[in-house]
Amino acid sequence: MTVLDKDTGTKTPGPDIAPASSAAAAAKRRLSSPWASFAAIVIAVLWTIPTFGLLLSSFRPESDVKRTGWWTIFSSPTFTLENYGEVLFGGSANLSSYFVNSLIITIPSVLIPIVLATLAAYSFAWMKFPFRDTLFVAVFALQIVPLQVTLIPLLELYVGGGLNGTFWTVWISHSIFALPLAIYLLHNSMREIPAELVEAARVDGAGHVRIFTRIMLPLMKPAIAAFSVFQFLWVWNDLLVALTFSGGTQDVAPLTVRVAELSGTRGTDWHLLAAGAFVSIVVPLTVFLFGQRYFVRGLLAGSVKG
Amino acid sequence: MTLFEKFGQLLVAVAIFAAVMGVVLFVADRARGRRADLWQSIAFVAPAILLLLVGLIYPALRTAYQSFFDATSVGFVGVENYMKIFTQPELLLVLRNTFVWVILTPIVATAIGLIYAVLVDGSRVEAFAKSLVFLPMAISFVGASIIWKFIYEYRPDQQGIQQIGLANQFLVWLGIEPVQFLLLTPWNTLFLIIVMIWIQAGFAMTILSAAIKAIPDDITEAANLDGVGGLRMFWYITLPSIRPALIVVVTTISIGVLKVFDIVRTMTGGQYQTSVVANEFYTQSFRLFDFGTGAALAMVLFVLVVPIVIYNVRQMRKVDAR
Amino acid sequence: MSAVTLRRPSRTTTLLSATLGLSLVLAGCGGSDAGQQAAKGPECEAYTQYGDLSGKRITLYTSIVSPEDQSHIDSYKAFENCTGAQVVYEGSKEFETQLVVRIRSGAPPDVAYIPQPGLLGTLVRDTDAVKPAPQQVAANVDQYFSETYKSAGSVDGTLYAAPLGANVKSFVWYSPQKFTEKGYTVPTTWDEMVALSDKIVAEGGKPWCAGIGSGEATGWPLTDFLEDAMLRENGPEVYDQWVNHEIPFNAPQVSAALDRVGSVLKNPAYVNGGLGEVSSIATTTFQDGGLPILDGNCFMHRQANFYAANWPEGTDVSENGAAYAFELPPIDPAAPKTILVGGEFVAAFSDRPEVQAFQAYLSSAEWANEKAKFTPEGGWISANTGLDEANLVSPIDKLSVEVLQDEANTFRFDGSDLMPAAVGSASFWTGMTDWITGKSTEESLTFIEQSWPK
Known part of the structure; x- marks a missing residue:
């Protein structure tokens, strides 16, 4: 295949992209035997086919989905929008309200932890205070605390505080759960920024708040954006937190709660599950496509180079 | 709640948060004197630490406490719950499965992500x-599990019956009897792991690809001049340069895998000997009401993460020493 | 106006109900808005006993999700309209675990539908969050329900939860049309059933199909089968001893019963029609387990009355239709007929007056008939003897209620639902799953016996 050959990467999908001819590109030039391209295509196909099959299934009539594989659609094409109709308009509840809830849950649940984690990551990377490293290791290790362990203690606190069944519980919970990983990842990229930059600013008499807002934030933009996209995907796709803290009612519950119930008491309604999965995939996919350019610089690098 | 009220709440929440953080930073910026640095540090770290104290540390400590008590957290039982985990065959199986998950998934997912990125x-x-x-990253774990369950779906090899799962259709095309993938112990754990790899390879690829692009040009150019290229470039230049990123990726995936829950729950419900620690915790605590054993299982997770933490700390020390 | 007249509207009743409806709207009883004044129309007569509950909210948590939830929500309408209370319904597939989380966090719902008595027992003993059934509920239960159901809703002699829905588990689904086609007759004894199976095998068919896949609950259909076999093999007394763990789980009587199940389900010649070999029973979902009956790939499928919901839309489920059920026949034709039953129960976590009123309503004959009325496709029954059979539409529902109300039958409640959670919703399931995938009877039963909490 020629698509993956040659072109040493003058493509710059994002604003802060590194100049071309990277090490990988150079390595690839030698690797670009037909075998390398073949391997890339195999991986791409393997990774796409499962979703593709589900997409096709979501447009097939129920009886077909249950009797024949989706690949038979090429020999005997029958399409229907019925599955989507049932997913979107079936049942008593209006799907749009769940959709709104998902948005309302997701926005602060991305914003709050990102701000807090960036601040914390900055102080762990560039400030000096007692027990700094110990504290950082502790925060890092907290990643392991499984969500399920926190359900009862947190809900108890929310009930005590009268927050139960509001958006606040979901926002706060998501923020807490995101912090350890966010701090860990942002700390890593924060440290990639040359120390001279910070030290020079210190010498000029700038305080930490100023360094943070004037130097760090702009440099960290790609990393923050990249993490925001990840956090968005995780929150949008979450079921357990929403289920426990939102109380499942139409007032607060997000799309995932609704989609999870779509298959009804019967677990094998592939046609509904397929359509439901694609309804909930639309937003994260859009976010990813728009946020993709930030990944080019990625999570772990400041934008000093570009 | 009306649409208006909902967005109202959203705006209020964001406004409150912005105001609080604004005040904190403003005050921190004004801090003067000998202790100014310390106060600034506190202003930066404290909000996050406070939330973590309440939301993760307190529950974790409570879990640790519960792990030494009986099912209803009333009577003290010492290490009995731990003994149970390490002696009962079913729970030992759970530990074995978790090990297989945490070893295979990060390695394979990272390798595939890296190769593809290159x-x-x-x-x-x-x-x-x-x-x-x-x-796959954009699809929820539950969604991904549904997709793969569909792929592994089994239909017998009989007249008039067609496969609807792709995996078995492949076997049939190859002239092999269809297989009940999710039932095939011990291989079924591997089939579940594939789902996690499918999801996490995208994460690995994204981060590693960015790291590769960040390798300074002078290094590659120098290597090029020395006639280094191809595989050797990959081994001697690319890999060492992206080492920190590799560590981050492997660490993040490992911890994610230790906590894996939705995939097992959706695909097999922990049956057919596929349960893992995180899933077993949920089952023991919330379905069997054995909060003691559940808590002890969670503690096992905490212990399993220790080597990962130590490795990361040593890496950070190395970087600091540089 | 009774529920019955509403169902078959003649011209006069339509006119009547229209007029009534109008007057009720005028009286403020017709709207769905809960905040308004409770009405005193004639339709509300049965509800005056609950008093005026205007503006009161009752939260209800269940495992029943869309689309089955709609008929439940509708069945509270009369109560809401006449008392002014508002019932906030929430259904979730994660009900069982989430209920525990909520109770433990101090935020339980007012009322929950508990799918197994075993869970009820655990909740009562472990959390003391469950309130004992109020006077009115106890009176209703005594009036309308059998002892089997009453004791299943009681813990240590105290009634906590009134029965809600019911199911009849001792059914074998078959296709009357295919049976007629092939000249088979419905067996009335176990031996006849085996003879029929052999006949089908001799004609080149597979007599049985089964599926026990059900996510984390995989294995439960087999627990029902074993319980049915226990009842038939050893009689109700031994069954009770087994359920109460007065004889070990792996006692010889239990082995005999399980081997009897095995003589059907582990017989490669008998199963698994249209689905695969014996082990395919483990991965086939219980919902799909009986479907091959329609294509003639198999002929018999043992599953409860609620399996009716799984036939594809448009299937004729009736005595001469494409699918119907017969009672799992007895081994000894002389012994009294034993029927395995199940059901869900209404537990309350609050003793506010409106909550108790709602509990009382749910245990009344009014509610049972109201619910039946709002389930026009059928698929729902209650063990409430006040349930008017005329309100049921589907033949299988009528059959189930006949079985339930037949005084000649001996009833036993689903044993796995009564056992401790560590057995009834864990090791019993896995044990049965392992058994069907190859473990021996002894090994499987011993494994379950060892998991019984000390």
């Missing part, structure tokens, strides 16, 4: 090619 780097269709592998 292969498509600089290609004309790079952005598109990367989205294909990233796509």
